[in-house]
Amino acid sequence: MQHEAQRGRVAIEGVQPEIDGGRFPIKRVVGEQVKVEADGFADGHDILSCVLLYRRQGDAAWTARPMEHLGNDRWRGVFTVAELGCYAYTVKAWIDRFLTWRRDTATKAEAGQDVTVELLVGAALIEEASTRAAHPDAERLHAWANALRGDGDPDQKLRLALSDDVAHLMGAYPDTRLSTTYEKELGVVVDRERARFSTWYELFPRSTAAEAGRHGTFADCAARLPAIAALGVDVLYFPPIHPIGYSHRKGKNNALLAGPDDPGSPWAIGSHEGGHKAVHPQLGTLEDFRRLVARAHDYGIEIALDIAFQCSPDHPYVREHPEWFRWRPDGTVQYAENPPKKYQDIYPFDFDTDQWRSLWEELKSIFLFWIEQGVRIFRVDNPHTKPFRFWEWLITEVKREYPDVIFLAEAFTRPKVMYHLAKLGFTQSYTYFAWRNTTWELTEYFTELTQTAVREYFRPNLWPNTPDILTEYLQVGGRPAFLARLVLAATLGASYGIYGPAFELCENQPREPGSEEYLNSEKYEIKHWASDRPDSLQATIARVNAIRRQNPALQGDGSLRFHPVENEQILCYSKHTADLANLIVVAVSLDPYHTQAGWVELPLEALGLDPHQPYEAHDLLSDTRHLWHGARNYVELSPQTAPAHIFRVRRRIHTERDFEYYL
């Protein structure tokens, strides 16, 4: 049995980008381009026309963009996503009988062959197109067809038939009856710009009181906003702000038994004071929180909340919805464990419950609740321990109504699981950055993130530290290590964040040797940080963030390329804007102990640099300028004074005045 669709003679395959055969959408932010490539070819030697079709989700009509033939049956087209939400794209192609006829007729005429009959064939094609056209094009086409059929001068008819005017108008009315449309519609999720470029700062609100010994409040947080804004932060992220459970509450340094004054871990959520939609009373009221959100907004800062789907034994859900937990034969609730470790202060939800639908709805309502309070960014705690399809459903549902919401996945787990969560919809993702320390490790990992299909759906957010992660590198490297990791995070990643108060003060004492936990971790006690200490990194952080804001090259990750250095203790890489107008070259010493020097080698042509002209390398960190020549230039980095350079490279020295810096 033959089907009408089998008449299409064009094959379309190898469409890129396409994630897992079209199962998952790619990601973009508003105003970005989607470059689509596809193989398109037909039997024989006829000429194809190939268009890229795209539309917003829900629109009935496609917009078509012509695709350009790149050679070897490969085509490329581009469209721009102008609005938040979801787009779809696909590819359509057909045999262009007129263009084919035009090429063949020109060839025959050039070879001196008689083209009398060809002109009649062309006239028929043009006449046919006129029936697809509207006034006045239809009349023009009809008149041309008549002229070609008439008894005018053959040369004149040939010139008309092959004219650009005819080709142009024929191109507007192609015969697409036997066209082929690629069998899949591929998706794009379009986020706002902060999804791609964001500067995060994590702090515990309870530690923000001006004076030591007092529990911090949202009002205290508000008082800190000017200082935080001065750092160049645009996302201020809080660990959970909900009531903390009492049963099995943890003491200092994760002690099994809490003392009477121990505040407990904010991740042990819920007590008689409320659950995931309540505010810990000592932080203030919901009204206070909303006021803080608004205040932060005035400073260009968004408050991001931590959503951790787990309950303390005292959480109201345990009593009100026992069906959402797993009950053991002894009548107790199954607590979290990673045998032989036990976490009796936390009950996980039982996602295998038969009441999964009501559980999913309730968890979604938690996001909606905080969205109603003005929050649009969520850091999701351990998403890899909740079902994948739950996240896909939840994120799709929330973003349908609130396409500006950003979800950051805190999934420190196996690579395929991390990537899968990003495919399912998480806007940004934590990475392995914290544990990538050597030139080889960093080059390998960031090449994978930025130069493979991963870049289409996984947006890295780099954290040199978190309240859970004090890396060995920071422990042993001290201040130079903090500086190097700061520059790496802020320039390798368009999005990065720090667990700020501890980072600023280069806090690097582990709970015990071999542990990545902080000694006297803020997770279990209220801290009073001397953020203004003279050795604080605040000024450097502010400078790095200002550089990020002033240089669009650092606001995306797609252009990242690594460059060879004849010293493997130095990592060198560049980022640039599409037009190369903004070009940043970074050199970081990975050695926190010794001065390191070496020759960096830049691919001048790819970076738009003239191999025969000097160019300026302006270190934006130290505000010093260097005159570089050719591909290979010398850098020297010292742990104490300058463990990193962030060069703005300008492609031409324009005036003699520019030379004064070096003469």
Add this chain to the structure above:
Amino acid sequence: MQHEAQRGRVAIEGVQPEIDGGRFPIKRVVGEQVKVEADGFADGHDILSCVLLYRRQGDAAWTARPMEHLGNDRWRGVFTVAELGCYAYTVKAWIDRFLTWRRDTATKAEAGQDVTVELLVGAALIEEASTRAAHPDAERLHAWANALRGDGDPDQKLRLALSDDVAHLMGAYPDTRLSTTYEKELGVVVDRERARFSTWYELFPRSTAAEAGRHGTFADCAARLPAIAALGVDVLYFPPIHPIGYSHRKGKNNALLAGPDDPGSPWAIGSHEGGHKAVHPQLGTLEDFRRLVARAHDYGIEIALDIAFQCSPDHPYVREHPEWFRWRPDGTVQYAENPPKKYQDIYPFDFDTDQWRSLWEELKSIFLFWIEQGVRIFRVDNPHTKPFRFWEWLITEVKREYPDVIFLAEAFTRPKVMYHLAKLGFTQSYTYFAWRNTTWELTEYFTELTQTAVREYFRPNLWPNTPDILTEYLQVGGRPAFLARLVLAATLGASYGIYGPAFELCENQPREPGSEEYLNSEKYEIKHWASDRPDSLQATIARVNAIRRQNPALQGDGSLRFHPVENEQILCYSKHTADLANLIVVAVSLDPYHTQAGWVELPLEALGLDPHQPYEAHDLLSDTRHLWHGARNYVELSPQTAPAHIFRVRRRIHTERDFEYYL
């Protein structure tokens, strides 16, 4: 809205092999394995079970094969295709609650924790499994559950719970209610062995008469069968055997005007004597043809026919089915052309006709007609100038009824088109082999064919020459070039063929310099070949084909690997059986003029060779034996005496007698 299917917690992706997202099937021959890999993972840390499902097309029930975890969330399973036809496969996985419980309980017990409640949880899981089991397993499971719930010795209960017996029986009754099945069913087309391993020989039946000057017949062909069988050929392929048109018939050397005695090109099909279902009268009758097919069968030879979908102006179709051709405004039929070239002796079918359905059916009936005459192998002429979907439909339709039919695509065109035709269903494909001459070209091309996804659907058939292709390399290289190309074709390709009579006699005169056409091409005249001339390559061809038959390593392409030689005029590669029992190493000189020598370097470990033991390299072409040691060994190749070695490498020297050869 949530759907029940969203409860499955396992994600399955990255399934391999999978061609274009499952759009096309892979290919295998009867008895071969299909190794399937997939990423399978779930949230959290539970243990998965993962199975490969497969079935014959049309069967309702799947067969399951366990998949093995390879690490990094990658799984592998294998099944064997036992019968001709189509198979489907997919992957299914689920959280194995019992295995997870078993691992965690063992860990807790080892850590000295009380597992009283865990034993009750395990009892519940076993009891549940008993409801899925039949007699007597159900009773056993129930008894175990009771034992675990009873008041027996705790240690004894623990031993029972963790015993292999319990695990084994629980594995037979998994709870797959919340399983995930990969969303696609992937296809396998299973052919007979000749699809993978075949030795082709092309001749023009009209040139087979014993005495010069006479038109050969099918009876003459039959008389040649013993000699052809002695060459080791198993597919004897004829250019079209149909009546040849008279209008615009081509003369010798493609002259525009034929003389009265010129027989014309067999590809100008059809005259008043009949069309695609008729036999050229001078060859004999349809009955003669059937007799020849049967006779060939006695010699282990199959007759392959050329199917060329084009018509001479005299073909009955032109008169009977004008709707299948394109008519020009001057009332003539559009002939084939590649402007400015014209082929007035050939009318192509107009596949864009509105009567495409009847055209397709008729063309299919041509295959069925010859199948009824006993033909099961078709070489399809220029398939790339007919619509892709037509071939997909036709091959699927024909193979549904006759799964043993083999289609060889003669598509010399752009790479993506060649690969697409293979995806659509062609069993074997002509390749670029004829024009790949250097070490780099051959290595590059055959690595692509045998070590990328191409290997799953594209079966190369290598032709050093055809009636259309006398390569420059053969023209200038003469006999040594013919020898080298013979060995390359016969050992790089499990399937290969020669345009035999011309190849045997090293016929290498082009029509004119720069042309790949033969001078006095057999396409336009009847030849009388002196196949028994003393300088004929027949004996070498017979030897090479005997080597192919005796060495299963050469009967497939998947194991092909190239090995470095310190002389780029020598190409070295190996093939082996899966168990390494048959290992062939080939060294070919690509230089037809000078003696070339060099050190070849073999990857001993991958080839199962002991680096500390000598091994035997037995040149099957010259029947000489060499004692090789270690990875690097010397070869010397001379154009006149031995331009190639085909070594059977044996992994161990067993007896002193073996050493006699070298001492």
